[in-house]
Amino acid sequence: MIVVFDPHALPPLRDVIARHGLDARKSLGQNFLLDLNLTGRIARSAGDLRGVTVVEVGPGPGGLTRALLATDAAAVVAVERDSRFVRALQDVVEASAGRLTIVEADALEVDPVELVPAPRAIVANLPYNVATPLLLGWLKRIDAFAGLTLMFQKEVADRLVAQPGSKSYGRLSVIAQWRAQAKVLFNLPAKAFTPPPKVESTVVQFTARPDPEPADWKTMERVTAAAFGQRRKMLRQSLKPLGDAEALLAEAGLDGTARAEEVPVAGFAALARAVSARTGAS
Incomplete structure (x- = not known):
């Protein structure tokens, strides 16, 4: 009591x-x-x-x-x-x-x-x-x-x-x-x-969230840091530090001419999964 x-x-x-x-x-x-x-x-x-x-x-x-x-x-x-x-x-x-x-x-x-x-x-x-x-x-x-x-x-x-x-x-x-x-x-x-x-x-x-988008924490941090580090640039430019930006964007189903501020959370999670698949992160 x-x-x-x-x-x-x-x-x-x-x-x-x-x-x-x-x-x-x-x-x-x-x-x-x-x-x-x-x-x-x-x-x-x-x-x-x-x-x-x-x-x-x-x-x-x-x-x-x-x-x-x-x-x-x-x-x-x-x-x-x-x-x-x-x-x-x-x-x-x-x-x-x-x-x-x-x-x-x-x-x-x-x-x-x-x-x-x-x-x-x-x-x-x-x-x-x-x-x-x-x-x-x-x-x-x-x-x-x-x-x-x-x-x-x-x-x-x-x-x-x-x-x-x-x-x-x-x-x-x-x-x-x-x-x-x-x-x-x-x-x-x-x-x-x-x-x-x-x-x-x-x-x-x-x-x-009862059903969060699957993605690796550290990879999400890397992806968002790259994307928003140059937020006025198109993603195909800002994501170059992550590797083959065009291929990663295609795998994530994102438009390379979009800017970071236009991408929803699910889009960043998809991008993180694409990066993880190439680097072996879990």
Whole structure:
């Protein structure tokens, strides 16, 4: 039985910040979301968390952490590299009735699959300076998660869900949509954060595709890097570093005069399979 957790029962977040002298550090990409109504909205948007262990990255003073504990999640494991916040979160740990664990570590060096049991999900207001590499690492094993509910800079979120033919469509769009179904949930203005960043933020949800296009991860990275590295050129030119571009395009059923931004995810997967067939990659 899950003990009901009241996120408002603890001292206000601004008091916690003042008591512990918690200034936001730009080098760590820290911007605090202190409005418990907004953190509650993010936690609820993650869906039904009954029986799920939630991993949070960069909890900071604990606004989203409190909101996650107020859900039906079985447990919350927060990964925080800044020791100041590890200390400041101890009051939340004590109030959580054993449901909150703080792991002091760099999230880039932590494997959530090894860290917590299934079913697991990740819900986080990601530090902006490491958001993309973290996401790519999780997408490689998206099947291991019940879902990812993550906050990004709006510009990054736009790229994640961009469709072929748009200016935002690029490598990140292809990789994300190849591995997952990505959906924008809502935006948050800069003024919602302390200190306010220079950009809006967007919460995006990812769930594993039930039938992803078969392709090798590293080969997809090579193909998209070549194609979008010279995105204004026709594919028959931009793909030359991969070998016989014309033959590869023919095998993938793609028009050599097309440009990268015009090719759908399935087209890049077909191209990756053609490259793998020639190089022996599996």
